[in-house]
Amino acid sequence: MSGRVRAVVVGGGYAGVMAANRLAGSRRAHTPLEVTLVDPAPGFTERIRLHQLGAGRRASADVPWTDVLNPRVRHLPARALRIDADRRSIGLAGREPLSFDWLVYAVGSGETSTSLLSVTDPEAARATRTAIGELRPGSAVTVAGAGPTGVEVACAVALARPDLHITIVSPSGSMHPLTGHPAVGRRLRRLGIAVESGTVDRMTGAITTGEGSRPAAPATIWTAGFAVPSLAADSRLPVTGDGRLLVDGTLTVPGHERILGAGDAVSVAGPAAAHLRASCATALPLGAHAADSVLARLGGREPSAIDLGYVLQCLDLGSGQGHVRFVRPDDSPRPWALAGRAGGWTKEQICRMTVTWLAGEASTPGSYRWPAGPRLPVG
Ligand SMILES: Cc1cc2nc3c(=O)[nH]c(=O)nc-3n(C[C@H](O)[C@H](O)[C@H](O)COP(=O)(O)OP(=O)(O)OC[C@H]3O[C@@H](n4cnc5c(N)ncnc54)[C@H](O)[C@@H]3O)c2cc1C
Incomplete structure (x- = not known):
């Protein structure tokens, strides 16, 4: 492949920002990679803080894009309306269509499915x-x-x-x-x-x-279930019954080698992904893995299947109180938990870490790593 390569990430949540940063940070000297992040939001949303915003205990959950994005990522403030997989083009609200060579679909699950x-x-x-x-x-x-x-x-x-x-x-x-x-x-x-x-x-x-x-x-x-945007279904890409984009273990859409997906908006096929839950704990590694799969193909290598394990599940119970449960890589509970202030402190550190990981991947490409999944021996 010669000339510039255009990678577009649609959706700038935990998965999309991680994917964009990893793509932009790649040291592929022979082919310059242009990375565009399409998201209409004025900044990165810390979705895991939105309950505090909704209760009036926090003024905002926004983080400036410049705090979390690699400066080589171009942020395009637009909403994607349709993906034309054959033409490799994305229809945008109020803008000219955007062409891509590689696409990472990461539109999350922030759709309102209720009038409540x-x-x-x-x-x-x-x-x-x-x-x-x-x-x-x-x-x-x-x-x-x-x-x-x-x-x-x-x-x-x-x-x-x-x-x-x-x-x-x-x-x-x-x-x-x-x-x-x-x-x-x-x-x-x-x-x-x-x-x-x-x-x-x-x-x-x-x-x-x-x-x-x-x-x-x-x-x-x-709060009983979030809906995903209908963008994949509207674009006639393969989706689950609830509209999530179907991807294989490499996070690639079957039959569309140049289209990958990550985060809440996708459903990963295969037994190695059966334990995955919609969460930022999943979106971050999926975003990194989708980018790794693109970079592998650009380098002429076969991408690997995702192998992701969990460590914790955690809850913010307000005023510095929390509950953190240790889990096995397959997300099944271990018999230990941190409650009260210890749980609250740990939960807050994890919330901060999510933004730190994104910023770290922006400044030190390849720095973000995550634990291996349940197929590997664990202690
Ligand atoms: C109140 C609350 C608390 C939570 N607490 C936790 C927690 O403690 N731990 C945990 O792991 N998870 C938690 N979650 C879940 C977590 O926030 C999500 O799983 C996570 O945000 C998913 O990340 P994502 O990157 O897939 O999508 P998102 O973070 O939802 O980001 C999707 C992005 O896509 C953009 N987008 C959507 N449609 C389009 C379009 N058509 N064109 C362009 N851009 C588009 C949106 O603007 C958004 O920026 C919580 C969620 C909520 C709501």
């Missing part, structure tokens, strides 16, 4: 902050979903507005493997947060429990 309040993206989080701020003292708030995001939002709102009555509603009650830990239950009770088994209507907020149905609370925050 949510914290899925900065705009939704800001609307939630306004709605919570306007509630009268003593008002009820429902948090739909008892997973990590539901529990984090509930704690943040309880700390911001101790005068509200907050109930987490979920079909499984508090049986989630991370949030169902007794130490988390104690924290919720201390903050006056109730947990109830039931379902919440995604559009109206009406609640159905074993005892019957009741109308929506004055505010309902939906």
Whole structure:
């Protein structure tokens, strides 16, 4: 291959920024690599802080692009509307189409799938902050979903507005493997947060429990599952039933060697990926791996399949409290956890590390590494 090579990353979240930095930092002397990151956002969003923004406990979750991007990455503030795989072109809102030689698809899962309040993206989080701020003292708030995001939002709102009555509603009650830990239950009770088994209507907020149905609370925050953008499906690329781009173990779209994907917006095929969960803990290594696969092919080598293991699952329980659970590489729980202040401190360090890893990959290409997956022997 000769001349310049155009690599485009669509979506500048944890996966996309990591991919763009690794591509831009590659020392491929014989072929200059031009890297463009397409994302309409004014800055990088620390999505893992959005529950704090939604509760009004934080003014912003934005980080300037220049803090996390390699200066060789060109940021193009635009929304991708369609990918033409055959022509290797991306249709952009209000701009000329953008051509690519290699594409990394990393549009995340910040799509709103509900008319209720949510914290899925900065705009939704800001609307939630306004709605919570306007509630009268003593008002009820429902948090739909008892997973990590539901529990984090509930704690943040309880700390911001101790005068509200907050109930987490979920079909499984508090049986989630991370949030169902007794130490988390104690924290919720201390903050006056109730947990109830039931379902919440995604559009109206009406609640159905074993005892019957009741109308929506004055505010309902939906956290029970995030939706991915329809860009891959609209572009007739192969997708799962919920719209995630299908990729193989090298993170390549089957039949489209030049299109790769990473992060929440993709589904990785194969048993080695069966344990992967949508998280920034997954998005970061997937972003790096997608870039590595592109660089391998550019160097005439076969890319390897992703081999990713986990170490921790963690929760922010507000005011410096947290819960950190150690896990095996396949994400199954180990019998140890850090609770209270130790958990909160560790969780905060991990949140900071995510941005540090992105900035580190921008300044020291190839520096980001992650633990190996469950197929390898582990201690
Ligand atoms: C409140 C909250 C708390 C969380 N806490 C944790 C946690 O503690 N630990 C953890 O591991 N995970 C956590 N998560 C999940 C984590 O944030 C996501 O898994 C992670 O952000 C996924 O990264 P990503 O790069 O795939 O996508 P995202 O971070 O969602 O980024 C996607 C980017 O794509 C852009 N984009 C979307 N559509 C287009 C388009 N058409 N054209 C161009 N750009 C587009 C968006 O603007 C966005 O910048 C949390 C999520 C939330 C909402």
